[in-house]
Amino acid sequence: MSRIRMFVALALIYMVFAVLLNSVGVVILQSxxxxxxxxxxxxxxELFKDLPIAVTSFLVASMLPVLGYRRAMMLSLALVAGGCVLMPLFPGFHTTxxxxxxxxxxxxxxxxxVYSSIGLLTKDRAEHTRLTNTIEGLFMAGVLLGGWLFSGFIDDASPAxxxxxxxxxxxxxxxxxxxxxxxTSHLDESAAHADPSKVVRGTPMEMFRLAGKPLVYVFLISAFFYVLIxxxxxTWLPTFxxxxLKLPHAMSIQMASILAGATAVGRLVAGQVLRRVHWHLxxxxxxxxxxxxVLLVMPLARGVVIDSHVGWLSAPIAAYLIxxxxxLMAPIYPVINSVALSSLPKHAHASMTGLIIIFSALGGTLGSRVTALVFAHFNGITAFYFSLVPxxxxxxxxxxxKRETERVGSTGPVAVGLGAK
Incomplete structure (x- = not known):
């Protein structure tokens, strides 16, 4: 029963953060x-959100096994709850x-x-991959839920x-x-504690050592380019x-929300498909x-002409296809994360997740910037065609x-620590 409670807790944590992280656009508008x-x-x-993510990941990721994953999750939720309470009590932009x-x-x-706990709660790589896909899918469900939740509290008659x-x-x-x-849940974290003689805890040193492993840096390259895409x-689908496609502003945003829903469905379905299909295939x-x-839809987006009363039934077909x-994107990120983590000893999962967060932030920032530049200097169709490169x-x-995971699979988990070569 405690194990089930932990599964539910992990899912709820990800959904809460999905709502908050993706509320920036709404909060900017309302601010x-x-x-x-x-x-x-x-x-x-955006800066107040993203910079603390990268800095915190770098500074404290390797310390979490010492603090304890369950306690770290409780601390993070308590901190967020405090920040949320301040908003209605002390309304103002600085509070935001x-x-x-x-x-x-x-x-x-x-x-x-959360990512490190998945390794403690699952028995093998297949189970690890399925649970990761499910939790990432629920994150996208939280993105959808957040839009409806915030809109329910906004006074359309008086936006201020x-x-x-x-x-x-x-x-x-x-x-x-x-x-x-x-x-009220229990999580056995004993496997997350490495031999103290082989790991420098409480510093970013383990992350540097980990990044030098072939499996890890090949994974980080994969994750970087995926997040870029x-x-x-x-970021740019509403503008596109x-x-x-000449859709009104509100409808452009609503149509773009289909992307989050499609990703959520894809991740939940992928968790079941992976029971029968190898992850690499x-x-x-x-x-x-x-x-x-992309090659199919972009020609359909050229020269679109619509009337002033366009609706969901009369929107261009490209708006539904993109x-x-x-x-299709859905399974990539959670699967490569899961395969990489399950190829490492469990005491290294915290540091590895820190690297994942940092490189994901870099990929996301670069992806948005590159698309913006191409969009501005050429057009939206060219910008989306450019995604074929990454x-x-x-x-x-x-x-x-895949080659590195097979090599590691034949020799056991990647050795991590100052004593490892």
């Missing part, structure tokens, strides 16, 4: 109306900055702890009305409920819908399918990643 800040100032909320800083720090702690801040009471309550769930589509088919979809790339690089990286 402009409620707090009177301008767009450049409001855009800094502080809240997102809390979210960034907490998410770094929570993701390291700070009544929308009451959503944070709900989020704080959910955080505290999950803390209670974790407090994902961020390109998720508006400027290329599935990922290769997924990447090739993504490329074919988000389906989420189904897709090709992902295929190459997956080939070497």
């Amino acid at each position: 402009i109306s409620s707090f009177g800040v301008d767009k450049p100032a409001a855009s800094l909320l 900055e502080l809240m997102f800083c809390c979210v960034g720090v907490s998410f770094a702690l929570a993701k390291v702890a 009305n700070p009544v929308w801040l009451n959503v944070y009471w709900v989020l704080a309550a959910i955080c505290l409920l999950v803390v209670a769930l974790l407090a 994902e961020q390109s589509f998720s 819908n508006n400027e290329v 599935l990922l290769n088919l997924s990447v090739v399918g993504m490329g074919l979809l 988000p389906l790339i989420g189904v 897709m090709s690089l992902v295929l190459v990286a997956l080939h070497f990643f």
